[in-house]
Amino acid sequence: TAIALLTFQHAIFLPPTYHDALIYYLYYAKLIFLNGGIPFPADASGFPELVQCQVGLGLGANYPHLFLLWQASIATVFGAWSHVPGQFLPPLAGVATALLVYFIVLRRFRSERLALWSLLLVESVPYWIWYRNWVSDYPLAVWLTVACLALLSELGAGSRRGLVALAALACAGAHLNFLMVSLWLF
Numbered sequence: 348t349a350i351a352l353l354t355f356q357h358a359i360f361l362p363p364t365y366h367d368a369l370i371y372y373l374y375y376a377k378l379i380f381l382n383g384g385i386p387f388p389a390d391a392s393g394f395p396e397l398v399q400c401q402v403g404l405g406l407g408a409n410y411p412h413l414f415l416l417w418q419a420s421i422a423t424v425f426g427a428w429s430h431v432p433g434q435f436l437p438p439l440a441g442v443a444t445a446l447l448v449y450f451i452v453l454r455r456f457r458s459e460r461l462a463l464w465s466l467l468l469v470e471s472v473p474y475w476i477w478y479r480n481w482v483s484d485y486p487l488a489v490w491l492t493v494a495c496l497a498l499l500s501e502l503g504a505g506s507r508r509g510l511v512a513l514a515a516l517a518c519a520g521a522h523l524n525f526l527m528v529s530l531w532l533f
Contacts, residue, residue: 350470351445354438357480363430368482371410373430376418380428413522414484433482440486441479445469447493451500484523491520495533 363373414436421432448469453462469475479486495516502509513533520527 350476351438351442354441354476354479355435358434358438358482359431363434363482365481365483368433372414372482372484373418373433376415376422376433377428377430379412379415379419380422411522411524413519414487430482437481437483437486438479440490441470441475444486444490444493447490447497451493451497455500488520488524488527491516491523491527492530495520495530499533 363369365372368374414433417436418433422428445466449462449466452465453459456462475489495513498509498512498516502512513530517527517530517533520530
């Protein structure tokens with residue numbers, strides 16, 4: 348709980364400093380909001396043009412836009428731009444991932460102690476804590492992956508509802524990050 352609360356405190360109350368968030372995850376979401384929000388103007392493609400310098404081969408604004416649209420949609424609902432929704436989602440996805448791991452282990456091994464240790468392990472990995480403090484879609488991508496694994500272990504092969512849920516998670520993942528197309532392998 349302490350790790351999760353500190354992650355939320357850092358992510359929400361400290362200004363964003365992550366390079367990709369400043370040039371893409373927050374900035375481009377803000378451009379989408381300023382471009383008219385949701386729905387977009389009929390005379391535009393719906394997404395403003397973003398030209399930026401990157402080191403090496405970069406995809407820039409060619410990434411799928413689910414994370415950015417979520418931020419622009421929240422800003423549109425409230426009528427003003429704020430970076431808080433973008434900063435709130437990564438630690439929330441981190442907590443959701445840890446809880447999902449906890450319930451998977453508890454159900455699979457029927458051991459409260461093992462489930463708590465698994466939750467603590469997931470919560471305390473330094474690299475994972477670092478990513479949950481950044482404005483990035485990666486914690487949400489990890490949650491979607493763990494959710495797919497949870498569905499596979501819970502519903503088993505051949506379940507029609509399970510396949511529909513897996514397809515929905517894979518679709519959401521494909522609109523979040525190009526690497527998430529690999530969820531279709533499940």
